[in-house]
Amino acid sequence: MKKLSKTSLNYYLSEYLEDLGRAGVKDFYRGDEAKGAKQPPENAPESAERAKHARTAAPAPKPARRAAPVVPIRGPESAPAITAESDPEGRAAKLTELAAQVAKCALCPKLVANRTQTVFGTGNPYAELCFIGEGPGAEEDLQGKPFVGRSGQLLTDMIEKGMGIKRSSVFICNIVRCRPPQNRNPEKEEANACRPFLDATLEIIKPKFICCLGSIAATNLLHSELPIGKMRGKVHEYNGAKVVCTYHPAYLLRNPPAKKQAWEDLQLLMAEMGLELPER
Numbered sequence: 001m002k003k004l005s006k007t008s009l010n011y012y013l014s015e016y017l018e019d020l021g022r023a024g025v026k027d028f029y030r031g032d033e034a035k036g037a038k039q040p041p042e043n044a045p046e047s048a049e050r051a052k053h054a055r056t057a058a059p060a061p062k063p064a065r066r067a068a069p070v071v072p073i074r075g076p077e078s079a080p081a082i083t084a085e086s087d088p089e090g091r092a093a094k095l096t097e098l099a100a101q102v103a104k105c106a107l108c109p110k111l112v113a114n115r116t117q118t119v120f121g122t123g124n125p126y127a128e129l130c131f132i133g134e135g136p137g138a139e140e141d142l143q144g145k146p147f148v149g150r151s152g153q154l155l156t157d158m159i160e161k162g163m164g165i166k167r168s169s170v171f172i173c174n175i176v177r178c179r180p181p182q183n184r185n186p187e188k189e190e191a192n193a194c195r196p197f198l199d200a201t202l203e204i205i206k207p208k209f210i211c212c213l214g215s216i217a218a219t220n221l222l223h224s225e226l227p228i229g230k231m232r233g234k235v236h237e238y239n240g241a242k243v244v245c246t247y248h249p250a251y252l253l254r255n256p257p258a259k260k261q262a263w264e265d266l267q268l269l270m271a272e273m274g275l276e277l278p279e280r
């Protein structure tokens with residue numbers, strides 16, 4: 001396993017990605033987003049069907065308010081920079097090694113032919129909460145980071161202004177690590193091919209909570225055929241983690257009224273995590 005310098009043992013994957021670059025590993029991780037017209041049509045956000053399936057769902061729980069800002073799940077405000085002593089599980093090193101494998105992957109010819117680089121993911125290796133999106137968009141493909149651009153900014157707002165936690169305290173990745181051309185949905189074969197990387201990522205981070213962003217993330221992670229409108233608003237389970245599904249930020253940008261449902265989903269997630277609503 002690649003030996004990391006003390007500096008590179010940092011909570012943020014973006015920093016040890018730089019180490020990879022210095023070690024000669026290029027195209028390490030990539031970004032995504034700008035999924036403008038990408039999100040498939042969503043089902044009616046609020047339906048009797050959804051309510052029937054909902055476990056804790058509508059109306060969303062109303063945790064007690066507290067003054068912002070926020071308590072990071074884990075991050076620079078609650079923990080110092082990571083050291084070999086504070087990283088006994090070596091998660092940063094494991095993620096770095098996995099990302100190097102992803103960077104060399106060529107299992108999806110149609111994606112490999114069009115990608116600038118792979119987009120592994122970014123965030124806190126010790127995150128209790130992981131967000132999973134669909135796949136890199138044009139801007140993510142260029143930057144090598146997930147959820148940048150307008151959708152990324154909205155996701156940041158959802159995390160920091162909505163949930164009241166730092167984006168740097170969570171981990172963010174996608175179902176596929178290479179950009180589908182023209183921002184099309186990943187094909188089932190591509191999602192299946194990339195699944196071992198997703199599972200390996202989650203195995204390293206061991207999140208207690210997962211938030212699926214959009215139908216592609218929700219249906220692939222949970223092996224479901226249900227539309228996102230019927231998967232949101234309740235708590236699912238995946239390998240011991242509690243999973244909440246909501247709309248993809250790109251969809252919310254195109255359909256602002258759906259932000260109400262997304263906020264309900266975030267409140268559901270926050271209630272499960274024991275977080276209070278930040279002052280708004």
Ligand code: SF4
Nearest residue numbers: 105107108178193194
């Ligand atoms: S999407 Fe995943 S499986 Fe397909 S080529 Fe990219 S890294 Fe490999």
